[in-house]
Amino acid sequence: MTIGMVGLGRMGAGLSGRLRAAGHKVVGYDRNSDISEVGSIAEMVSKLPAPRVVWLMVPSGDITQSTMEAVASELAHGDIVIDGGNSYVKDTVRRARELRERGIHFVDAGTSGGIWGEENGFCLMVGGERDAVAIVEPLFLTLAPQDGYAHVGGPGAGHFTKMVHNGIEYGMLQAFAEGFDLLHSATEYDLDLHQIAGIWNHGSVVRSWLLELAEDAFAKDARLDSLKGYVDDSGEGRWTVLEAVERGVNAGVLAQSLFARFTSREDNAFSMRVIAALRNEFGGHPVKSV
Incomplete structure (x- = not known):
């Protein structure tokens, strides 16, 4: 064609x-x-x-x-x-x-x-x-x-499905971000986040492409020290939450993941640096450097 x-x-x-x-x-x-x-x-x-x-x-x-x-x-x-x-x-x-x-x-x-x-x-x-x-x-x-x-x-179904897909993406990123933030906080164990992402990608129930990208991101910068924990939202996360409200659907995880991005613009949390790194890995979205 x-x-x-x-x-x-x-x-x-x-x-x-x-x-x-x-x-x-x-x-x-x-x-x-x-x-x-x-x-x-x-x-x-x-x-x-x-x-x-x-x-x-x-x-x-x-x-x-x-x-x-x-x-x-x-x-x-x-x-x-x-x-x-x-x-x-x-x-x-x-x-x-x-x-x-x-x-x-x-x-x-x-x-x-x-x-x-x-x-x-x-x-x-x-x-x-x-x-x-x-x-x-x-x-x-x-x-x-x-x-x-x-x-x-029919008309609109494709973009509605993609909107919900991106809302789910927000939630998945937030879950990984919070988990790695907790690991990062356990300084008494001196955990290697790159190593942990790697083993999780082999046989664990949370293995995924996003986790592979996390492994890549930690290989480049083990503590993500070069990034600011600032995460934009594309708009689809907001629309997903609005649709959930209009339809009376419980979407608490998706809503909270959106609100966390708003918070990212006020501090420099490690969890937000994880999300910034992953968005850069999968979509080439710009990041703010320290």
């Missing part, structure tokens, strides 16, 4: 690279002219065959909205927009409705895999009308590892 990719940052570049490696053609546009492959969105769209497919990989919120409007103005009936970013599900449902009124299909593709996705594959949680998803499914099958893609439901 031939598609347009808007947004060539870490994720957009990784998606483009994996698609191209499998034989798909990608025409990439970015606001940063140093990395953009074409001069404008209009030029990008002009190079696409019908039905034209444009994948948005830009930050959520106003940027996604303005980018979608710019792309849609160049598209026609039967074309398809894929939003692979972390958009708020309520915005996604509205955008799907607005584009449907113009005869343009909208597919929301919750995308997970971080900076390792190009090599290992991206987990894709896809929402949208079945006919539209079927047209672009070859892209999803290329991008995902085996069994790592599913059409989970």
Whole structure:
């Protein structure tokens, strides 16, 4: 297939690279002219065959909205927009409705895999009308590892699933962070956190990719002394908690993990340094150095 990719940052570049490696053609546009492959969105769209497919990989919120409007103005009936970013599900449902009124299909593709996705594959949680998803499914099958893609439901279902995924991620990171903080506090034992992460990854019930990344992080900096315990929140954690409140679902762990990130901006706790290190390992998220 031939598609347009808007947004060539870490994720957009990784998606483009994996698609191209499998034989798909990608025409990439970015606001940063140093990395953009074409001069404008209009030029990008002009190079696409019908039905034209444009994948948005830009930050959520106003940027996604303005980018979608710019792309849609160049598209026609039967074309398809894929939003692979972390958009708020309520915005996604509205955008799907607005584009449907113009005869343009909208597919929301919750995308997970971080900076390792190009090599290992991206987990894709896809929402949208079945006919539209079927047209672009070859892209999803290329991008995902085996069994790592599913059409989970109608418009909004993909981003809702990805939102909850990220909420769970918050909770898992917080659990590892608090555990390693407790180990770190036991100075009388002089525990080697890199060693402990390593043995936990072999046979224990908490073995996981996040724990492998913790092992890598401790190998680089045994006490994470070079990092500040400052952790941003992407917005999806907040939306997860808001949805839980609206639906009357007990999500205490997810809520507390979000609140802990707020606290991280006031102190320099070791647990927050663990989370900062792990987010940098899996997503390339920036960290604050001491």
